[in-house]
């Protein structure tokens with residue numbers, strides 16, 4: 001692992017240092033809005049092939065760093081690599097999103113196994129190793145996984161859904177059976193994240209994109225519990241590596257999430273009020289967020305104004321500038337350049 005991490009300003013907020021201007025990276029900063037990504041994507045053939053080809057996955061991770069000079073790169077992979085590695089069939093249909101053979105019974109679940117994950121996880125770790133070698137010294141590298149609850153919604157439903165009802169039903173109907181699925185995803189995520197840190201990741205993010213669809217008692221059991229376990233186990237193996245949680249849509253439960261999981265930072269979604277972000281950061285928590293990805297599509301003066309507003313609200317606090325959710329494909333790359341320039345234009 002690289003020893004000289006001191007010059008990576010992305011890590012400063014986690015060491016209690018206020019940084020001005022704040023460090024910046026954007027969720028989905030690698031992806032289809034970049035023509036050079038689309039070219040590599042065609043070369044790879046399938047999306048999962050891209051994730052499992054270290055040379056190409058590293059290349060698309062580096063593309064936004066070359067263009068925009070973000071303070072952190074995020075490993076190019078996907079949250080659905082975990083069920084794929086466990087033995088579930090996962091496909092990405094062009095323009096339709098992910099398709100998985102749904103796991104809906106204990107017999108389906110028994111076909112998945114932690115013992116199968118080795119070869120695919122090691123390809124992702126090889127990408128991380130390459131990246132730590134090829135990234136600029138000052139750029140931090142973020143590894144990631146999906147939170148067990150969010151990954152489970154895809155595993156059970158077999159695709160993205162509006163209300164995550166298949167997973168929510170299973171959790172009510174047969175909590176013990178559903179717990180087995182969550183436990184398997186939790187254990188796999190611990191292995192996956194630990195491997196990424198061993199390979200050179202400087203920080204980790206746990207994406208819980210569907211955290212907001214659960215009743216509060218269910219949130220406690222399926223979001224907080226498993227996330228707390230991942231944080232505990234990864235931290236025991238790799239003390240000092242910051243872990244950021246992204247419980248999207250759960251601003252009302254943010255305090256309980258932070259306390260219950262003991263994450264080092266929280267990524268706030270677009271609907272999270274700036275006042276709550278300030279309050280959270282004043283309590284010493286690192287906060288990340290939360291520009292609306294659609295404002296990055298429309299751009300112009302309105303983009304500048306909102307960038308200034310978020311930055312001013314979080315000034316002097318442990319803050320990392322980001323979006324409230326991922327970049328969308330029709331984002332003009334020039335608007336991303338404009339955002340970074342605006343953010344860095346003054347101290």
Ligand SMILES: Cc1c2[nH]c(c1CCC(=O)O)Cc1[nH]c(c(CCC(=O)O)c1C)Cc1[nH]c(c(CCC(=O)O)c1C)Cc1[nH]c(c(C)c1CCC(=O)O)C2
Pocket residue numbers: 026027028029030031032041047074075076077078079080092096097098144146160207209326
């Ligand atoms: C829910 C989720 C997924 N994947 C992810 C989440 C959590 C964050 C979120 O809520 O957006 C996370 C993810 N997916 C991807 C990354 C790579 C790193 C980065 O942020 O730059 C990360 C961190 C690449 C990707 N993952 C995917 C793409 C686009 C596919 C392509 O290039 O063909 C990329 C760049 C595909 C994907 N992957 C997933 C879906 C639903 C889709 C289809 C939707 C879409 O097409 O945008 C599952």
